Amino acid sequence: MKTSAFANQIEGSKTLAVTARVGELRREGKPIIGLGAGEPDFPTPKAICDAAKNAIDAGYTKYTANAGIVELREKIANYLNKLGGNYTANEIVVSSGAKPAILNALFATCNPGDEVLLPAPYWTSYPEQVKMAGAKPIILQTTEATEFKITANQLKNAITAKTRVLIFNSPSNPTGAVYSTAEIDAIVAVVKKAGIYIISDEIYIELVYDNVQTRSLSSYREIAEQLLLVNGLSKAYSMTGWRVGYLAAKQPVIGAVNRIQSHYTSNACTISQYASVAAFDLSKEIMDAMKAEFTKRRDYVFNKFSSINGISVPKPQGAFYIFPNVSSFFGKSHNGVQINTAMELSTFLLETANSAVVPGEAFGAPENIRVSYATSMENLKSALDQIENALSRLR
Numbered sequence: 001m002k003t004s005a006f007a008n009q010i011e012g013s014k015t016l017a018v019t020a021r022v023g024e025l026r027r028e029g030k031p032i033i034g035l036g037a038g039e040p041d042f043p044t045p046k047a048i049c050d051a052a053k054n055a056i057d058a059g060y061t062k063y064t065a066n067a068g069i070v071e072l073r074e075k076i077a078n079y080l081n082k083l084g085g086n087y088t089a090n091e092i093v094v095s096s097g098a099k100p101a102i103l104n105a106l107f108a109t110c111n112p113g114d115e116v117l118l119p120a121p122y123w124t125s126y127p128e129q130v131k132m133a134g135a136k137p138i139i140l141q142t143t144e145a146t147e148f149k150i151t152a153n154q155l156k157n158a159i160t161a162k163t164r165v166l167i168f169n170s171p172s173n174p175t176g177a178v179y180s181t182a183e184i185d186a187i188v189a190v191v192k193k194a195g196i197y198i199i200s201d202e203i204y205i206e207l208v209y210d211n212v213q214t215r216s217l218s219s220y221r222e223i224a225e226q227l228l229l230v231n232g233l234s235k236a237y238s239m240t241g242w243r244v245g246y247l248a249a250k251q252p253v254i255g256a257v258n259r260i261q262s263h264y265t266s267n268a269c270t271i272s273q274y275a276s277v278a279a280f281d282l283s284k285e286i287m288d289a290m291k292a293e294f295t296k297r298r299d300y301v302f303n304k305f306s307s308i309n310g311i312s313v314p315k316p317q318g319a320f321y322i323f324p325n326v327s328s329f330f331g332k333s334h335n336g337v338q339i340n341t342a343m344e345l346s347t348f349l350l351e352t353a354n355s356a357v358v359p360g361e362a363f364g365a366p367e368n369i370r371v372s373y374a375t376s377m378e379n380l381k382s383a384l385d386q387i388e389n390a391l392s393r394l395r
């Protein structure tokens with residue numbers, strides 16, 4: 001029996017080999033420190049958990065409208081409007097995480113064979129989701145020299161008659177890069193002129209450090225008809241397991257998204273939706289405390305990696321990842337085993353430094369590794385010391 005051509009074109013997660021090995025090593029009793037996770041280590045704030053308990057007690061345990069409860073969609077519209085947008089609750093569809101929101105966006109905009117522009121390094125699911133929507137990912141390569149950001153010129157030159165969508169992600173997973181307002185202005189001008197769609201994945205927008213001047217794409221009202229804005233509660237509110245994300249767009253796109261979602265997941269978990277309403281009412285101090293802790297850790301990991309011989313890395317300005325270039329270690333060996341790829345280096349770090357990182361191959365950047373600092377300072381210090389030590393043993 002054969003699986004479908006559709007299934008066969010979808011690659012499994014490249015991080016799985018490392019994840020599986022982490023499990024094996026932990027079962028063997030090895031004290032592996034996980035720097036691979038894409039989720040905050042903080043508990044979900046209590047007010048959010050309490051709202052979920054109250055929702056259960058109040059009997060909010062049935063289906064909701066496919067697009068989500070009005071109370072939540074109003075909070076979301078309000079939030080986006082504070083960022084400069086112009087949305088009503090009817091222009092929001094709540095999904096079971098940002099991941100299905102992005103897939104909804106692609107399903108709603110792409111025809112078979114359409115080209116979707118994807119700046120690399122990219123979040124690992126984008127190319128596979130583009131393929132799932134029947135479209136073709138076209139990679140826009142970036143380097144450390146531009147802090148892993150595309151330029152407006154690069155975008156302009158990549159647009160063809162077949163280009164349908166640009167996927168834009170700032171702050172970026174995996175690089176932590178944040179586009180400045182001026183850089184976004186220039187990109188928006190190209191998008192507007194070309195008349196293509198832009199899916200802006202802003203799931204890390206609450207995690208921007210150093211007062212970098214940036215803007216939500218929702219505030220560029222001149223491209224409102226072309227914009228599919230994606231965000232979610234997972235990262236900003238430490239709610240990865242609750243599965244709440246959303247998409248904001250104008251008609252006819254939002255209507256298409258609503259129809260599409262009504263045939264696969266339907267509404268996001270009802271209890272999580274009520275909890276999410278409380279998230280939007282959370283006090284600023286709670287959010288600021290999380291951000292302050294991430295800033296401290298970002299500074300530590302950046303200073304430490306910058307001081308390691310053979311590593312080059314731009315300073316991340318958002319999210320909770322750092323993306324060092326490790327290619328100077330390729331061709332070196334330890335105990336007779338040569339390291340030639342980021343994948344092999346990640347395995348080496350797992351086995352020699354008890355530290356799990358994600359190889360850059362997963363993000364279209366084979367010279368880098370992604371290190372998440374969404375773990376305690378104690379873990380970071382211990383892992384980075386072990387990584388430094390392990391790298392110094394490569395000859």
Ligand SMILES: Cc1ncc(COP(=O)(O)O)c(C=O)c1O
Pocket residue numbers: 038096097098099100123169172173201203232233234240244245
């Ligand atoms: C850039 C980016 N977009 C979307 C998601 C998906 O988030 P969610 O947990 O809401 O599905 C992630 C999660 O890792 C992410 O890093």
